[in-house]
Amino acid sequence: MVQRHGDEQSHVMEREPLLSGTAQPDSDYHACHSISEEDTGNGVLKPVPEEDEEQSIGRGETESVKDNAHVNVLKIISVMLLGIFVAQCDGSILMATHAIIASEFNALKDSSWLIISFSLAGAATQTLYGKLSDIYGRKRMVIIAYTMFMVGCAIVGVGQTMWQVVLGRIVSGAGASGMSALVSVLITDLLPLREVAQWRAYVNLVATLGRSIGGPLGGWLADVIGWRWSFLGQVPPITLAIILCSAYLPSHTSTVDEQDAAATDLLKKSKFSRIDFKGAFLFAALVLAVLLPIELGGVSIPWSHPLIFTLLGASAILFALFVAVEKRQAEPILPLDIFHSKDAILSFFILGFQTAAQLGMMFSVPLYFQVTSNPRPSATVAGAHLVPAVVGNAIGGIISGSVIKRSGRYKSLVIWAVTCSSIGYLLLMLRWHGNTNWFESLYIFPGGFGMGVASSALFISLQMVIDPAHMAPAVSFMYLMQTVWMTIGLPAANAIMQTVLRRKLGVRLLELGYDSAEVAKIISDAVSDVDFIDGATEKVRNAVVKSYIDGLWWSHAFSFSCSIIALVLAVFLKQRRLDGHKSKP
Template structure:
């Protein structure tokens, strides 16, 4: 670990501070009031390459870091540990739900245990950037570490469902904040050209956390009980906080130091309360619709429709408040007037919608149409994890060596489209080796796209606005994942219902038997294992058609994202943190 990190610190890039991104849909927001009202700034693009750019010399006035390499090593360790914990806690309960729900006698509401963490993580992330600009990076990171520890302790000591769900909610606030603020802080410390490589390594740790969560949760629960899954995370969070407390010293003049010369009440007055409430409320509604739509809340029900309409209205209201009312917007939507900010954000939005649809429904297609077990399904994701980690690091190395990103952005978009289109031709007789690599192409494209478009977005604006623009991109990404899964779920269920009813009715020996099969088949995919022989072929054909409806949708969405990439502009990547 130490050798690897030392190697990273010794690299000689050529660019300025960029944003340390984490795949966990983190958000950041430095609010620049003067930018929100500066029409000239919004109508131009900072740093876009012009005819003379190739001849410009970028003077490296430092080694590309704002702190010493020794301090940066410990800060990176904390960042990587935070990324790992944030991802692990999102998936660690997947294998624990039956055990926890049985122990607490709350089987019917067990989904809230997982949903509460994801809900708070996604909805509160966009707020931490602005708050850290007001109160400072270090205090906010330590506050989030505290939330994480308190939440884990509440989960470990819960004796009923409500305290456990509340604990998971608080843990999600802390976990989302840790990943977000770590990303912002690394952008304060590392130049743009080196930034992509460091982000790639962070993506590896995040991927490890997400992939190992279920395994670690199961092993710990089997040996010591499910409560120790939460207990054991507490010392790790303390270690991460300790490294930040001791080693994080931002340079003088950094936006990460917070508002200077203002007391606590003065800082509290700078918070965009109205915008924050509208944003959190709108995102909460969308997340709830995505999490419970089609299950606890039927898609056709008035509750689901009202939830979507109200959430959409809240988010529209948020946009209007940020654009025309708030003097210190939590997310400055006026920056969308910059071409690369808008197009890179849309590329992330469409890319995330399409990729999440694929990642959710390819495993479901495997388990239903091919009859794979959960273990077999999990093994088929291993190559994807390895390849996407390498691809993310590779994208960072490319930008460090070349100082360019536009060509790479177009390649990543093409990989996403190719990866989705190949699913159109997925057949029940697909070879085993293809099952293992089929997710690797879109996965590699997406992991590189996250790194490349983030750097493109940050490079397109002045350094003091980099966190603000990143907030916009992460909001697009978080809503994209939610909408993608929701639309894909609606398509899948609609196609499945129509196909099952028509195909089963045609093959059923009598109407009563057909009605029973349709009812049970739509309740659970596990029914395929015990369905009558005459019904298995129609049911398999129905699930195959439903899966392909999602694959068609994802391909169309990813093509739209790919088109957005062609409207991005190449901007200069600097060697120095100050972009001199």
């Protein structure tokens, strides 16, 4: 529904992106209206006017209408939770099995491409879903995303070569990028703004459960019946999810005021002709040109390789071309108006720095316990130390949604969240120097908790300043920013740790009397395999462990720095009222 305020308050036009196949770019939006769904099958959502409600029906009937609306929203969102759960399981399954998969094809050195291909495909297609769902409707794009993910899993499961499996991961990544983003867009379409964060927290809880189960499940399946069934086994539940979405997600309808000539002309245009193909191609190329150097540099090729500089130079050219093209498009794939709001840009960057900080921590924690514990734990046990952060993330999202619903305040939550995260990272720097007890192992909880609170609050911050006609691409771009900063955070934390580790270990080995050739050999062995510690002499082992601790200290410092930057940016956010309408930027 679109409701124009001020002088045109009486002018009402039904505009719900979920339901209408079109977006009305020049319409205002009453974001916090109550809704009831009289006919879910036909996809008709009837807005309940807040001012006239008490005049026409009693309080008891009003509550009944609101309860019915929530039941219908719950039904619509619930059918998508199965897909969210499976998609999040998939990522953890791959992390547990990528080495096994690549080894079957004698391509262990290329195992990283199973992860890189998925993330790059997702990043390149992320923003497409938002705009295409405005044009073709949410339901159709949800089904397309699920279908692509299912086909990709099937290709991986039956692949006979390494690059067939990589192709499957590309297809899966292109589908998975739309699955999570479109759920958030649907929630935004259907719910009053005060309730959006709380419902997204429930979705995040399901996603967290999927991430937690995926790794152990994938490892168990690989050991018992083979890794292929880790992916073929995802096909039946995703097929069921497609059937449920087809049956229960509302179809689109729209009614447009005949006096709104611009909206009427927009509806008459061919849907296909409205797709910004040039912008989509340039943006996908831009994302790949930015992320490929980050993914490949220092791993597959050295940072000094000419390809790194070529891609970075190409990204600058592609960015200029993309901006020039989008300025001339009637319906750009990524509306540049999104970036006219200071708070929108701040929200993107705060979430980005928080994501990089948490990924740096998630990288360092298992490695820390593998290196410092004696006897050294298995990778599974070391990874279990991440559970407090994962639990904190889920709890933080739920609390954040509840507080926003009751108080309508989100800026203070963002500041509190990044402060909490910063304290957690600072505790790691101060206390994690080896021999960490069970209580101090919980210091990662604040980092995860702060991320959960911040992600929910920043989603509301974005909604408060974005034109509703641009909400779907804006939400997709927010998810893209998370992907980009994940890609930045992990390599950055690893590079910092490796640099300090090599330098400190070299100094310690020279002090122990080893010559330069022996030092180089020991450093090479120590940084390539943590199992080296088990067979090393006591002096060398102590030198390696202390050097790892030094390197990981700087990794925590990276997370702390990112969180402090996010805290500074959060101060400049503006608190707007969640009082029944969106504040204009």
